[in-house]
Amino acid sequence: MAVNLKGRSFLTLMDFTPTEIRYLLDLAQDLKEHKRTGTIHQVLKGKTIVLLFEKTSTRTRCAFEVAAMEEGAGVTFLDSGSSQMGKKESLEDTAKVLGRFYDGIEYRGYDQKAVEDLAKFSGVPVWNGLTDVDHPTQILADLMTIEEHVAKPLNKVKVVFSGDIRNNMSYAWMYGCAKMGMHYVAYGPEELASEIKQDVLEKVHAVAEETGARIEISSDPECLKGADVIYADVWASMGEEAEIPERVRLLTPFRVTKELMASTGNPDCLFMHCLPSFHDFETKMAKTAMENGYDIREVTDEVFRSRHSKVFEEAENRLHTIKAVLVATIG
DSSP, X not given: OOOOOTTOOBSOGGGSOHHHHHHHHHXXXXXXXXXXXXXXXXXXXXXXXXXXXXXXXXXXXXXXXXXXHHTTOEEEEEETTSOOBXXXXXXXXXXXXXXXXXXXXXXXXXXXXXXXXXXXXXXXXEEEEEBTTBXXXXXXXXXXXXXXXXXXXXXXXXXXXXXXXXXHHXXXXXXXXXXXXXXXXXEOOHHHHTTSOHHHHHHHHHHHHHHTOEEEEEOXXXXXXXXXXXXXXXXXXXXXXXXXXXXXXXXXXXXXXXHHHHTTOOTTOEEEEOSOOOSSSOSXXXXXXXXXXXXXXXXXXXXXXXXXXXXXXXXXXXXXXXXXHHHHHHO
């Protein structure tokens, strides 16, 4: 069946069928090969995109900028200090203006409604670079990485997310696994399970019934058995320093260690992470926390640097999957 995503926004994987997600993954592999062989076709030549960043990033910004420029598109970057959106100008008005200037808009920030409203009012494709409840471009890169390093189809893969099971990456993984018929386990403190958004669970379980996916919530280490991927995310971001003591108390048992990896029973289990990661004490935030008596590492350096770790392959694939989204929607 032919797939045509021209003019579509990329706000959440829940808006796409498994066939459409498969198309984006295959396109990303083709584009990665074009880059490897030096045969990039610049299919976005003459196009322009704008990146709206209310929340900082390394990989998302660089991936969008490089992807666009390699395919011939022009890029404008606007952070919260260089845009009037939400201050002197409403989001609706900003969207209508930018839609007349640009062929597509990327948004990275906090409220999912913001990216949805940009799509509603701009009249051009809008791409979600991260919100408080989703991170679809990251999951697309993660799925690509799994396919490159796990010798089984996605619908036979088990992913265990270890840590804060109510954050945006855990939700995004639920969406991706539900759509692709995968086995997903949110492995974290029992007291956080009740804080998982019920509307998210209802949506993913409804999709899972159609695709054969398994979506589970567990605090029992037994759930680690048979995992193909152990996934982690930071316990606290910049601006959340006040929450560090409580998060360390809750999440330390779920730190990814050599012992946790071994308990999967899978000698080839991958470790993956969206990055940035607190895996040592070479960052200001981790160092300061340790000086105050708190170890905020969600993964040990031993695991992060081990053969199991595919974090940098995963980071690279952000470029290729984001390029696929751009080419598919505005190319």
